[in-house]
Amino acid sequence: MSEIISIFSQILFILFIISFPVIILNNNSKSKFCEFSLIDKLCINLIFLINVLFFASILNINSKYILYLYLFLIIFLYFFNFKKINFKNIKINYYFLILLLFIILISIDIAHELYFAWDTKSFWFFKTLNFYQNQKFENLKNFPISDWPHLGAYIWSFFWKFPFSGYEYFGRITYAFIYVLSIFSIVEIVKVHIYQKIILAILFISLTYNYEFFSGLQDILIFSFILIASKFTYYFFEKRYKTKLLELTFILLGIANILCWIKNEGLFFIFFLIFCILIIKNLDLKTKKLLITGSLTIFLIKIFILNYYEIFNSDHFIGSLDFKIFNLFEKMKIISLYLSIYLTQVPIYLITLPILIYTSFKYKMKDITKFNLFFLILNLLFIYVAFLFKSSETELQVRFSLKRVLFETSGFYFLAIVIFINNYLHSFNQKIFSSFKKKH
């Protein structure tokens, strides 16, 4: 029973930690961040926390100091705001309660299954151990494939160590938290009743949840943050958020920084997303400049850190590439074959791609639909280019990793469902409105 109590406490701890800064600053600040929904605020706080953890990791700041600082600020602000909290006005947020319930359910599954995936045993767990045992960032050199990003492992080690320093899976509960939060976040933008949103969220979770993704692999983090990024990019296309473009840009850059330190392909996906926004959306010059310089800075920081700590293994990188043209056709065939197989095995694509195509033809092509289609093209191009120039073991690489790469970006295509439902409801409402007009 004590383990179950620890799991509950761990979830509450994560919730407590990510209540800072936006939620508890709510009463004191006029910041536009405070105008977002509760789920958005949790996402923003999560992005903030993970960026703080990232800087702590590369600057070799002991993670316990980050925890102390967070605890001090949170407790101080809670006390400071205590008088301003009107307990009579507190309403039960059922959407949030179901979100918590799902985190608990998935945590139980993680606590029971416990097994690690192949890559976790070979690489990711060693990175996690490095930080769990308070080793420095540069010590990653002593482990296989040291130039693979470390941030997912750092998050795992942080929540494994705090608050109980108990079992390793306590750290992976955070992955479940981020995953469920991302699903509930994307569903929030569907313009339907809250109970219908809950139904949709449960369906999305049922469609995507599989313990394998929580077996220490980082793909679920890429999936979740792309989902969160998709939600905030959706806001770029919404009139309501026109005044919050600066805030949205910062959020997107925050996610970009996280993604490029979780897995190398994350960098490409988020830059594709930013590129699509720049191409499709008519942004003002200031926002464009910020997005471009921010993206470049994130990229340059990555290069600088890898070189500064001498973690980047250029021999390994160059050795993994093969530019021989006579193999390209053979490789294209292999990639196309596996791509067609795996597209049918990731159920999200089976549902979202036909919906995306249907929406593009059926309804007036909006910017957000163009944005979705453009990302799809870049995504497919990336898959071909990435695997075409891999060295000799193309088939093995494709067989073992293509499905995971497809899953990582699949969350983005939930936007297709959101667009479809919102379009359908919009045209449905218009029909009702016009028939009502005719009658009167």
Added chain:
Amino acid sequence: MAKKFKKHSGLLLIIVFLLLIFIYNHNLFRKFYNIIFTNYETRLIEKHGYCYDDSVGFLRMLKKKYKFNFNPLIINYEDSVPNSGWSIYDTYNKIDKNHKILLNYPKKYLLNFKPLDNIFYSKDNIMHSNGIENIVFNLKNTNIRIDSDIKIYRKTLNKKDIIYEGNFHKIINNNQKIPIQFITKKINSRYKATFIEISELNADQLAKINSITLNLNHEFDLKDFTIIEKFNNCYYVK
């Protein structure tokens, strides 16, 4: 509040129904029960094995008993799992190659080849061999004459990576061990199938061969070490 629930009772029923399906599909009540009544260590060993698969149980027992102040060299012969070192690794210690833990150690280390058109292939994986000891032909007849090159190779995009190539000019008896004694680490591969090609045998002669076995040399032979701890086919040696 009650009115609000009544108004959306249909949707609420769907939510409850979907939740129950999710719980049922993932067997979460059973898992909840198991977490309460089975401790973490037992669950972990159930998943990763005591002396099979990752053999985490054996490794954790050794770490507890011998209180290692080094990381022993861990060699797992089970090809469905990578190295099991993760389960007892200490980032402050160095690897001491004098202390070895051999997990799922096979008594006979071999590759079995079955006929496939005009060649023979094996899907078995070998990771810790340092060469070929002998070759055995399982025949339909009592013997067969082979006057041909024998090539053992793997394929990468239709390109052959030769592991061994030799001339055979002799009569071979059924299940006779024909010594090769060829030292090579190229025989080790986790993912790729291995092929044997006997180029100058005609279809009739090939049809007389049921299978071919390559007996391999161990990279870590138990005879060369002192066994400190043993459980089934898991060994801690020095």
